[in-house]
Amino acid sequence: MIELKHASKKYQQGGREVHALRDVSLNIRKGEFLSVMGPSGSGKSTLLNLIGGLDQPTSGEIFIDGRPLHGISDDELTLIRRRRVGFIFQFFNLLPILSAVENVSLPILLEGTPFSEIRPKAVALLEQMGLGERVEHRPEQLSGGEMQRVAICRALISNPAVLLADEPTGNLDSHTSEEIFLLLKSLNEQGQTIVMVTHDPKAAAYGTRIITLKDGALSEDISIGGK
Ligand SMILES: Nc1ncnc2c1ncn2[C@@H]1O[C@H](COP(=O)(O)OP(=O)(O)O)[C@@H](O)[C@H]1O
Ligand SMILES: [Mg+2]
Numbered sequence: 001m002i003e004l005k006h007a008s009k010k011y012q013q014g015g016r017e018v019h020a021l022r023d024v025s026l027n028i029r030k031g032e033f034l035s036v037m038g039p040s041g042s043g044k045s046t047l048l049n050l051i052g053g054l055d056q057p058t059s060g061e062i063f064i065d066g067r068p069l070h071g072i073s074d075d076e077l078t079l080i081r082r083r084r085v086g087f088i089f090q091f092f093n094l095l096p097i098l099s100a101v102e103n104v105s106l107p108i109l110l111e112g113t114p115f116s117e118i119r120p121k122a123v124a125l126l127e128q129m130g131l132g133e134r135v136e137h138r139p140e141q142l143s144g145g146e147m148q149r150v151a152i153c154r155a156l157i158s159n160p161a162v163l164l165a166d167e168p169t170g171n172l173d174s175h176t177s178e179e180i181f182l183l184l185k186s187l188n189e190q191g192q193t194i195v196m197v198t199h200d201p202k203a204a205a206y207g208t209r210i211i212t213l214k215d216g217a218l219s220e221d222i223s224i225g226g227k
Helices: 044-051 074-084 100-109 115-128 144-156 174-189
Strands: 002-013 016-028 033-037 059-064 085-088 162-166 193-197 209-214 217-223
Touching: 002 044, 016 044, 016 217, 033 044, 033 174, 044 059, 044 162, 044 193, 074 085, 085 144, 100 115, 100 144, 115 144, 144 162, 144 174, 162 174, 174 193
Parallel strands: 033 193, 033 209, 085 162, 162 193
Antiparallel strands: 002 016, 002 059, 209 217
16 A cells, blocks of 8 residues: 655755665555564654655655655645544644634644635544543643544544554553553554554554664564464
8 A cells, every 4th residue: 555665865964964864665554454663763764755646755665555656746745644644743833822613623724715615524533532521621731642542533633545644642641541552452453554663662663564664774673463
């Protein structure tokens, strides 16, 4: 479903060239829950950003459902990013002045669909995540775990082909983190393809497959469980 062929990414850092990703070839199948591990600076976020169309490879190819993500226009990339991928981040990235249901609806609002049309689906997602009582709350009125669940709803509102999570519990205590991992696991069991970056082996174990990056290169690839 997502295919990387010899993908590399180089950054310029103050006149110096940093090889963030080196010749990574990887096939992510539909229904997988892929954990991406590796030390800080090993290229995990770079890999996720390339898969999500937030950035483009310096060389190599990336396909989502057979459609290329490389060498396309910024407009095309924006559309794929909005419709095919959902992102969640360590710091939630919710808009403070919007309520939970407005934050969840935002990606679709940006497409020009009226709020009245999206609202029922946004509320249903929030209810599914146990936030039925928090629909009109603003982020500052929510706990960290609740904010991340709102962010997960926002990522899911456009039925993305893949949910991308970059250290999604990096800002949460261990108990709340476990709740978020269990939620992601249950979404995966319902069929959602997930790619999650983490440096925590215990977190990675919620996945169905674990890859490890070392200095930007793929160093390990292990399947776990029955999938
Ligand atoms: N936008 C950028 N500009 C310059 N260098 C970058 C940029 N993003 C990442 N890098 C560099 O690329 C390498 C990999 O970074 P990253 O993918 O963020 O690693 P990780 O998420 O595993 O910590 C690091 O050396 C980092 O400094
Ligand atoms: Mg990172």
